[in-house]
Amino acid sequence: MKCWLAILFCALATPLFGQQAAAPHFRAIEVYVDSGNLPLAAYQVQFSVTNVTARIVGIEGGQHKAFREPPFYDPKAMQGERVIIAAFSTETPGHLPSGKTRVATIHIMTIGETRPAFELKLQAAADPAGKRISATVTCGEKPQ
Amino acid sequence: MSDSLPPDSEQDLEAPARLVAAFKEGARREIFVPATVDDAILKAARLQLRPPNKSSVARWPRWMLWPALAGACAIVAFVIRMERPAQFAREDLNRDGKVDILDSFKLARELKIGGSLPAYLDANGDGVVDARDVNAIASRAVALGKERPQ
Amino acid sequence: MDEHTDSKNAVDRRTDLQLIAGMNGGDDRAFEALYFRHRDWVTSLAFRFTSDESLALDVLQETFLYFLKKFPGFTLTAQMKTFLYPVVKNLSIAARRKAERHQSTESELEVLANQPAEQSMRIEAKELTAVMAGLSEEQREVLLLRFVDGLSLAEIAAAMEIPLGTVKSRLHNALTALRKDPRTKSFFEE
Numbered sequence: 001m002k003c004w005l006a007i008l009f010c011a012l013a014t015p016l017f018g019q020q021a022a023a024p025h026f027r028a029i030e031v032y033v034d035s036g037n038l039p040l041a042a043y044q045v046q047f048s049v050t051n052v053t054a055r056i057v058g059i060e061g062g063q064h065k066a067f068r069e070p071p072f073y074d075p076k077a078m079q080g081e082r083v084i085i086a087a088f089s090t091e092t093p094g095h096l097p098s099g100k101t102r103v104a105t106i107h108i109m110t111i112g113e114t115r116p117a118f119e120l121k122l123q124a125a126a127d128p129a130g131k132r133i134s135a136t137v138t139c140g141e142k143p144q
Numbered sequence: 145m146s147d148s149l150p151p152d153s154e155q156d157l158e159a160p161a162r163l164v165a166a167f168k169e170g171a172r173r174e175i176f177v178p179a180t181v182d183d184a185i186l187k188a189a190r191l192q193l194r195p196p197n198k199s200s201v202a203r204w205p206r207w208m209l210w211p212a213l214a215g216a217c218a219i220v221a222f223v224i225r226m227e228r229p230a231q232f233a234r235e236d237l238n239r240d241g242k243v244d245i246l247d248s249f250k251l252a253r254e255l256k257i258g259g260s261l262p263a264y265l266d267a268n269g270d271g272v273v274d275a276r277d278v279n280a281i282a283s284r285a286v287a288l289g290k291e292r293p294q
Numbered sequence: 295m296d297e298h299t300d301s302k303n304a305v306d307r308r309t310d311l312q313l314i315a316g317m318n319g320g321d322d323r324a325f326e327a328l329y330f331r332h333r334d335w336v337t338s339l340a341f342r343f344t345s346d347e348s349l350a351l352d353v354l355q356e357t358f359l360y361f362l363k364k365f366p367g368f369t370l371t372a373q374m375k376t377f378l379y380p381v382v383k384n385l386s387i388a389a390r391r392k393a394e395r396h397q398s399t400e401s402e403l404e405v406l407a408n409q410p411a412e413q414s415m416r417i418e419a420k421e422l423t424a425v426m427a428g429l430s431e432e433q434r435e436v437l438l439l440r441f442v443d444g445l446s447l448a449e450i451a452a453a454m455e456i457p458l459g460t461v462k463s464r465l466h467n468a469l470t471a472l473r474k475d476p477r478t479k480s481f482f483e484e
Contacts, residue, residue, distance in 0.1 A: 084287075087245070088252060129174070156470075159441055160481055171338075171342070177351065185358050192365060
């Protein structure tokens, strides 16, 4: 019985592990928002993988206490290639980040060796009063 | 204290940063401006600023123009009690034409200040304006919609 | 590191002067940008004078309706806040009279004097509010215009329609009073 189970396992696992080129890779993509010298109180970013088959498998919060909790996102984004993340903090300006800050980490799983390319769109960034501010959004893969 | 001669040094007129921060905190009072107030004022602006059509001017006698404008301004001032117009989504609290996290953020700030809030802010329709409405607006802001990734 | 950047800012970047030029040309979207740029300040200032949210909203509407009636042909010769300040103040006085809550003298517009400090305020800010209640109304106005609204001394003089020297004197005397008061002198200590 055990022998048959082992053969069955190998038969099922071969497509995943049999060929190096088709191996899944898990990557942690850190998303940064740079608000310059203004305190960042809210942001909304659309993130998508553009060149390879990928699945979003997890979303974490950021480095600053104000954005440490995971952001809002649509659960339907899981197992997809596009997500909109957003968060805000009602803390006073002294307790908000400014400059370049990591607001979230998006975990993705890609198939194959091709490095994924990403597209980011900053849909909103605001100061503690809710006024829109200029900011830039960037991302980078966290070193393993 | 009476007004005396102006001081010689402008430095006497500066305040330490801590004091300025305390001034701002003491004066901080965010007044929620309902969308209906914005709408009334913007409507008055459209009436006042847009040049009239030649054809409409031809139809209106000149002596009627100013009383008509004054009447229109008076009418839009009563729009305060009217419901939110259809061109803005219910959740678009900051009236910028889109529903995003800033609308949710605005409601969160209002809730933090406290006090009674208008019923139209009840985004999830449960009869209460609370943090669940904040979450409801945020959920709509990040919804992927009908588009699906390939 | 792969970097993909996109900055997006939906705010109208035209100056107030450019927006007013647009309004003179019939552009109501220019007014919309100007309105939202100054709306919260006008409302906050009206509340400082009226201590009543409903009255502040009434003053907000009347301020901008008054402003609109100057078009076309309006020329802005100062900062918008400098132009709006006396309008808001006078409309606030009128609104208070209409509400019949106070007698009709300017000296009774006690800016912040009788507002209880909000629960969420830090102790420092509460102390400051209490000390400011002991200053004259003119001194409080100058302090708030300078350090909360960010107007320059010249702009304050134009807004309040008083000489620049008077602004400097009131500000100097107000800061001296804060420096001497035991509750607020710590602000001036390094």
